[in-house]
Amino acid sequence: MFFPLISWAQTPVSGKLLNDSGGPIPFASIQEKGTNNGATTDENGNFKFEVSGLPTTLIASFLGFEKKEVQITSSENIIITLKEESFGLDEIVITGNRTKARTILDSPVAVDNFGVEELTKSGKPTIDRMLTFKVPSFNAQNQAISDATAHYDPADLRGLGPSRTLVLVNGKRKNQSAQVYLNRTPGKGEVGVDLKSIPTAAIENVEVLRDGASAQYGSDAIAGVINMVLKEDVEFSTFNTRTGITSDGDGFNFSSDLNTAFNFGQDGFINLTLGYYKQNSTNRAGTPGDIEITDESRPNEIQWVEDNPDLGMTVGQPEMEKKDLFVNLGHAVSENIDFYSFHGYTTRTGKSFAYYRAPYWRQDVADAGFLTRPEDFLGYQPTFETEIDDHMNVLGLEYRIGQNWTADLSGTYGANSVFYTVNNSVNRDYLADHGTSPTTFHPGGYRLQNIIGSLDINGLLTENINVATGLEYKKEYFYAYEGDKRSYYKGGSDSFAGIKPAEAGKWDRYNMAIYAQVDYDITEALLLGVAGRYEDFSDFGDNFSWKVNGRFKLGEDGALRGSYSTGFRAPTLHQRHLTNSQYIIVAGSSEPQLQGTLANNNPAVQALGVPNLFAETSQNFSAGLTYKFSRNFYGSVDFYQINVDDRILFSSQIGEDGDPDTTNPVEQILQDNNVKAVQFFINAGDTKTRGADIVLNYNNFGGFKATLAANFNETEIDAITTPTALAQNGYNIFAREEKGLIINSRPKSKIILGLSYDTGDWEFELNNTRFGTVTVTAPESGGVDQELDAKIVTDFSLGYGFTDRLTLTGVINNIFDVYPDITKASTNTAGAGGRFLYSSEVQQMGQLGTNFSLALNYKF
Numbered sequence: 001m002f003f004p005l006i007s008w009a010q011t012p013v014s015g016k017l018l019n020d021s022g023g024p025i026p027f028a029s030i031q032e033k034g035t036n037n038g039a040t041t042d043e044n045g046n047f048k049f050e051v052s053g054l055p056t057t058l059i060a061s062f063l064g065f066e067k068k069e070v071q072i073t074s075s076e077n078i079i080i081t082l083k084e085e086s087f088g089l090d091e092i093v094i095t096g097n098r099t100k101a102r103t104i105l106d107s108p109v110a111v112d113n114f115g116v117e118e119l120t121k122s123g124k125p126t127i128d129r130m131l132t133f134k135v136p137s138f139n140a141q142n143q144a145i146s147d148a149t150a151h152y153d154p155a156d157l158r159g160l161g162p163s164r165t166l167v168l169v170n171g172k173r174k175n176q177s178a179q180v181y182l183n184r185t186p187g188k189g190e191v192g193v194d195l196k197s198i199p200t201a202a203i204e205n206v207e208v209l210r211d212g213a214s215a216q217y218g219s220d221a222i223a224g225v226i227n228m229v230l231k232e233d234v235e236f237s238t239f240n241t242r243t244g245i246t247s248d249g250d251g252f253n254f255s256s257d258l259n260t261a262f263n264f265g266q267d268g269f270i271n272l273t274l275g276y277y278k279q280n281s282t283n284r285a286g287t288p289g290d291i292e293i294t295d296e297s298r299p300n301e302i303q304w305v306e307d308n309p310d311l312g313m314t315v316g317q318p319e320m321e322k323k324d325l326f327v328n329l330g331h332a333v334s335e336n337i338d339f340y341s342f343h344g345y346t347t348r349t350g351k352s353f354a355y356y357r358a359p360y361w362r363q364d365v366a367d368a369g370f371l372t373r374p375e376d377f378l379g380y381q382p383t384f385e386t387e388i389d390d391h392m393n394v395l396g397l398e399y400r401i402g403q404n405w406t407a408d409l410s411g412t413y414g415a416n417s418v419f420y421t422v423n424n425s426v427n428r429d430y431l432a433d434h435g436t437s438p439t440t441f442h443p444g445g446y447r448l449q450n451i452i453g454s455l456d457i458n459g460l461l462t463e464n465i466n467v468a469t470g471l472e473y474k475k476e477y478f479y480a481y482e483g484d485k486r487s488y489y490k491g492g493s494d495s496f497a498g499i500k501p502a503e504a505g506k507w508d509r510y511n512m513a514i515y516a517q518v519d520y521d522i523t524e525a526l527l528l529g530v531a532g533r534y535e536d537f538s539d540f541g542d543n544f545s546w547k548v549n550g551r552f553k554l555g556e557d558g559a560l561r562g563s564y565s566t567g568f569r570a571p572t573l574h575q576r577h578l579t580n581s582q583y584i585i586v587a588g589s590s591e592p593q594l595q596g597t598l599a600n601n602n603p604a605v606q607a608l609g610v611p612n613l614f615a616e617t618s619q620n621f622s623a624g625l626t627y628k629f630s631r632n633f634y635g636s637v638d639f640y641q642i643n644v645d646d647r648i649l650f651s652s653q654i655g656e657d658g659d660p661d662t663t664n665p666v667e668q669i670l671q672d673n674n675v676k677a678v679q680f681f682i683n684a685g686d687t688k689t690r691g692a693d694i695v696l697n698y699n700n701f702g703g704f705k706a707t708l709a710a711n712f713n714e715t716e717i718d719a720i721t722t723p724t725a726l727a728q729n730g731y732n733i734f735a736r737e738e739k740g741l742i743i744n745s746r747p748k749s750k751i752i753l754g755l756s757y758d759t760g761d762w763e764f765e766l767n768n769t770r771f772g773t774v775t776v777t778a779p780e781s782g783g784v785d786q787e788l789d790a791k792i793v794t795d796f797s798l799g800y801g802f803t804d805r806l807t808l809t810g811v812i813n814n815i816f817d818v819y820p821d822i823t824k825a826s827t828n829t830a831g832a833g834g835r836f837l838y839s840s841e842v843q844q845m846g847q848l849g850t851n852f853s854l855a856l857n858y859k860f
Contacts, residue, residue, distance in 0.1 A: 014048040015078025017060055024252060025082060028062035029778035029804075031842045033069065033235070036255065063758075064701030067500070069235075075669045084631075086702065089714045094171065095207040095227040098216055098531075099458055099466030099519045107212040108527055110624055110638045110693060112741075116203045117233075121756075121765050123244070123799055123811030123853050125253060125277060125479075127203070127228075127399040128155050128195040133769050133795070134712035135208055136750040137693060140195070141843040144284075144315045144836075146183035147496060148418055150352040151386045152319060154187030155195055157210070157223040158690060161712050163191025164569055164618075166213065166221035169228045170328075172216070172394050175414030178478075179575045182597065182650070184830065186745040189650020189681065191572045194416055196391035197346040197372050198400040199324035199416025201240065201257035202273035210638065210693055212620030214567030215531040215547035218374050218472070218513055222618045230328040230342055234261045234268040234803070236859035243671045244853030245493065246282060247817060251317060251848060253279035254523070257324070268331030268339075281351070282316030283820075284847045288834025292360065304378050312356030312381055313835050314606075316847060318621040322348035333781065336400040353383040354495035355835070370432055371439075382425035382495035387445075390416045405459030409492045412452040421447030421483070424586075429490035437486070444483035444499035448573065450476045457633035469645045472513040478573035480580075481549040503579040511537040511570070517694045525553040535568075539576065540614045543568045543783040558627035561638075571613035572649055575681040576600050581654065587791045596678045604669045605680045609723030614683055635696040640689075647685035652735040654726070664729045684733065689740065703758040710751040712772075715743045722854045737841075738784075745842040748771040749790075750774065763799040763809075767794055773843040776851050783828025788821040793845045805859040817850040 017025045024045025028758030031038035032051045038834070040050035051058075054073055058080065061067040065082035072078055093111045094101045104111055112135065119130040128140040132155075140155035159163040162181070167174040168365030175193040181187045206228055206806040213221040237260035245252045257275040264270045288820035293302055328342040359366060359379040366377035422441045431437040451474070458468035483498025492498055522528060528550045536542040549563035554560065579599045597604050600613045655677035656667055663671070670678055691713030698706040720734045749772030756765040771793065776786040794816055799809035823829065823839045831840055838847050 004481065008052060011053055011075060012048065012050050013058075013072065013075045013078060014046070015076070015080065015854035016043045017047060017062075018079065018081045019065065020081055020083050022418050025062050025065070028060060028082075029067075030080075031059045033057040033059050060168055061457070063703065064298045069533060078479050079219075082495045086776070095168070095225055096211065096213060096216065097458075098211040098468035098517050099529075105553075105559055105626060105628065106527070107549065107620070108529055108549040109562070109563055112210070112695070114206045114208070116200060116205060119206065120200055120240075121793065121799075121809070122767070123797060123813050123855075125242075125244075125255060125279065125404055127200050127206070128153055128555055130200065131155075131208075133204070133752070133767065133793075136709050137691070137713065138208070139211060139746050139750075139843070141186075141846045143183070143185040143431060143843075144840055144847070145353060145354075146181075146422065146840070147354075148386055149183050149185055150182045150384070151320070151348075151350040151388060151418075152177055152181070152192065152194060153193055153196070154181050154185060154190070154381075156187060156192075156293070157208075157226070157747070158640070158642065158689060159715055160223040160644070160693060161190050161742075162187040163190040163442070163572070163648075164220060164222040164644075165192075166217055166219075167193040167224045167228070167394060168217070169193070169310060169344070170226060170230050170394070171454060172410065172412050173414075174198075175416055175417045175450050176448060176572065176664075176812050177390075178418045178448040178574075180329055180572075180578055182738070184741065186741060186843055188741050189575070189648070191574055194388070194390050196348070197416070198228055198344065199275040199326055199346070201238070201259045201275055202230055202271075202326035202328070202344070203323075203404045204229045211622050211640075212547070212565040212567045212618060212642065214545040215533045215565055216515065216517060218515075218533060218614075219568060219570040222569055222616075222620065222642065230275075230326070231259060231271050231627065232261070232328060232330065234259065234271065235405070237261070238481070239858045239860070240851055240855065244811075244851055246848055247850035247852070248282070249660045249850065251282040252278070253853075254802060264329055264331050271328040273324065275322070275326075275327040276319070277322040281314065281321045281353075283314045284849075285310045285313035285315040285724040286837040287833040291833060292358070295482075296361075297338055297360055300375055300377055300684050301358075301803040309357055309837060311712060312357075312379060314353040316382065317837055318350045320348060320353035322346065322351045323708055328675075329495060331395070338398045339396070340391075340398065341395045342394045345389075347387075347389045349385070349387050351383050351385045354384055354565045355380040355576075362426075362428075364428060365431065368435070369682060370426070370431055371434060372522060379426050381428070382493075383423045383679055384496060385421040385423060387421075392405050401459070402682070405457065408454075408456040410454050412454075413449070415447065417445060417447035418484075420496065422487070422496050425494045427486055427489055427493050430486055431493075433490075441487035441493040441498060443487040443493060443496055444481045445503065446481070447479040447572070447677065450474055450774055466487075467517070469516040470514070472515075473510065474513075475510045476573055477506065477508045477578060479506050480578070480755065490528065497580075499580060500725060505577065507573050507577045508829040509537060509539040511535055526552045526652075534787055535570075537564045537570055537615075540571065540612065543570075543617070554627065557629070558625070560623075560625055562623040563620070567618040567620055569616040569618075569648075571600075571615065571681070571683075575648060576613050578681075596677070600681045602680075604678075605671065607669065607725075608666065609725045610680055610682050613648060613681060614646065616647050617645050632700050633696075633698045636694070638693045640691055641687045641691075644685075644687045644689075646683040647687055647732055648681055648683055648722075649685045649738070650681055651679050651684075651733045652736060653679055654731055656732065657730065665725060666729050666731060666769060682723075682733065684721045685742075687715055688718055689713060689715045696815075703760070704756075705756045707752065707754040710749065712749045714748060717743060717805050731823065735780045737779040739775050740775065741841065744775035744777055747774055747790075747844055749773075761801050763797075763801075765797040767795045769795070769845070774844055776823055776829055776839045776842055777830065778827050781828065784824075784826045786821070786824050786827050788839070788842065788844065791818050791820065791844055793818055807857045809855045809857070811855070812850065814845070814848065814850045819843065819847060820844050
């Protein structure tokens with residue numbers, strides 16, 4: 001019996017659909033490409049329907065088998081054979097395997113592979129949030145009230161900080177962001193990649209290499225590598241639109257994106273992605289009330305507190321508007337040469353909030369009668385607004401040299417810039433001197449860009465020996481742009497002082513690298529590999545990293561794998577040259593205070609004995625077992641230890657020693673620079689991170705899938721090296737609260753249980769993510785540490801396919817409205833007096849609570 005779908009055409013075709021064992025595939029779909037013509041196979045795998053004409057292309061698909069396109073020229077006795085869908089360990093991955101692509105089972109290191117459809121079903125708006133709820137060792141959360149950091153969301157792998165994960169796009173190095181994370185958040189003092197600049201709609205799949213890879217890819221790959229693989233030629237154009245809101249009625253968001261592909265010449269393709277996303281802010285501030293009212297408080301101040309028990313605070317995600325354009329294209333130049341190129345441009349604006357300047361904090365502004373009459377003054381809340389641009393451009397040629405060798409010549413240009421606007425603010429010094437002040441300031445901004453040229457050659461030396469080698473040249477530029485004069489006049493604009501002329505500038509460096517990798521399949525079961533990479537940087541020197549790894553297959557279904565590698569991370573140009581001053585919240589002080597960051601090579605910093613920044617180095621050991629228990633079920637467990645030596649730290653504030661009768665050398669430096677405290681970057685930390693990754697996956701190829709994945713980790717600080725001049729004067733360059741950001745601010749464990757079922761028309765998905773404990777670390781000045789309990793976040797999605805091409809999906813994230821534990825005042829941390837209900841210094845699942853979204857997907 002046949003089940004015709006739609007029959008508009010004039011040419012009848014008939015045939016049979018078989019599996020790769022020669023058996024029939026009943027009730028499968030056969031479609032004519034680009035039309036609605038098609039049929040469903042009968043119980044014997046036969047099909048018959050009409051097409052628009054010959055020749056044409058048929059598309060065959062069925063659950064558990066790889067979709068296949070077949071061009072036909074005849075109308076009868078058509079035989080189409082489908083291959084069983086690869087699952088888990090049978091999937092091909094390219095990241096980490098420079099010599100040749102291998103399956104996950106054959107790879108000597110742990111690699112995860114996630115399709116974009118799997119990621120987007122989470123209901124999360126950006127790729128960094130999707131990976132947080134999919135990869136147990138990956139973490140990224142929004143940081144409320146943290147200046148520009150609030151607009152980047154520091155992300156890390158295995159708790160090693162944003163700087164130690166390398167991000168690739170189509171195997172090419174993605175430029176880092178222009179922003180250094182200076183506030184007290186996870187990743188403080190580091191620089192990461194702006195993951196929000198990579199639109200999900202442009203991605204085909206994401207590969208996550210969980211192993212040190214500096215010997216293959218260079219700086220930053222200490223914790224691992226994330227490779228975003230872009231879409232190429234696609235069967236359908238896809239339009240997605242989504243809208244959502246939290247259960248508190250805030251945080252409304254809307255997104256739309258389009259991905260499509262065109263023919264490019266005879267053998268080429270152009271894949272185009274357009275994206276738009278907008279979100280409103282959320283507010284989860286506490287209500288401390290009249291804790292700061294005294295007998296001397298003015299009537300307007302008392303009334304303001306009564307009317308605003310939250311003391312005017314806005315604590316939550318910022319407003320954001322984002323626009324994306326990505327193009328990926330390729331074309332054959334000749335029989336043996338292929339041209340490829342991709343270009344991505346993202347621009348976004350954002351608005352977050354600073355501490356509300358309560359009227360009793362700003363009595364000088366009130367008395368000036370500038371904003372209002374003194375008796376009517378209600379304070380003000382500065383906003384911190386950003387304009388962020390990010391783009392990446394790659395051109396390349398791939399040469400096939402004979403049958404066994406390939407050469408890849410490419411050039412990459414990438415850049416990220418951030419410019420600031422501070423609104424609803426006052427320069428109090430300018431007001432005092434001139435009787436007026438702007439309320440809008442443009443404090444300047446930063447830009448980072450790089451140019452990379454590379455040549456990679458790989459192939460077969462013999463049947464069992466694979467070789468990869470290459471050269472790379474990289475030039476980097478960092479710019480600090482001066483703010484408007486009134487933004488840095490004396491103390492500067494309230495909440496964020498502008499970049500002063502002496503702090504602005506342009507710096508650059510270059511580095512050259514050469515690498516080689518050899519993999520030897522000694523037997524069918526035993527693989528051994530070695531890799532080495534030498535890099536020479538113009539501003540600090542050279543580094544040589546190496547790696548050995550191996551894999552031993554346990555029959556056809558399992559493998560033991562292990563590796564040992566050294567790695568490195570070069571200090572960024574930001575960390576070397578950044579100088580600025582800003583207001584921050586200091587533990588024990590209710591009001592923001594001015595502090596100064598001096599460049600590492602500043603004479604004042606070097607006078608303290610702080611050396612020029614040089615590369616961090618690491619030793620990474622991992623060992624694991626992976627096994628395919630059946631075609632439907634596999635698992636893996638990997639253990640790791642990562643030692644990082646000479647880790648670059650952003651020091652604690654170095655200020656007065658408390659003795660008003662003497663001035664020690666450190667205090668003299670502070671006086672010379674007119675700041676209350678000074679911070680700097682220094683190679684000073686040795687850390688050790690131990691952990692385990694566990695993955696179990698089940699797929700019955702009938703629509704049901706289950707995943708259990710977990711990460712357990714712990715980081716210790718083995719040593720902090722303090723320069724002699726500071727040590728002799730009793731200074732602690734890295735206080736216990738700063739140490740807490742490294743060892744306690746990310747979950748000690750994360751466990752993800754995902755269940756999904758696809759009936760064909762309906763699709764259900766239930767995910768439970770358990771975020772382990774974190775600890776709010778009390779400062780040196782006193783307080784009690786608070787361990788925040790583990791929390792489970794439950795997400796549910798339900799999708800319905802009206803047709804094969806139109807799907808509507810509803811998602812409820814965090815069904816049970818789970819929040820972190822409320823921070824206790826006894827921690828004596830910033831905001832613990834009640835302005836922040838939840839700690840701004842450590843992160844588990846964020847502070848959004850329950851949120852709802854509805855998404856429409858249309859293929860055409």
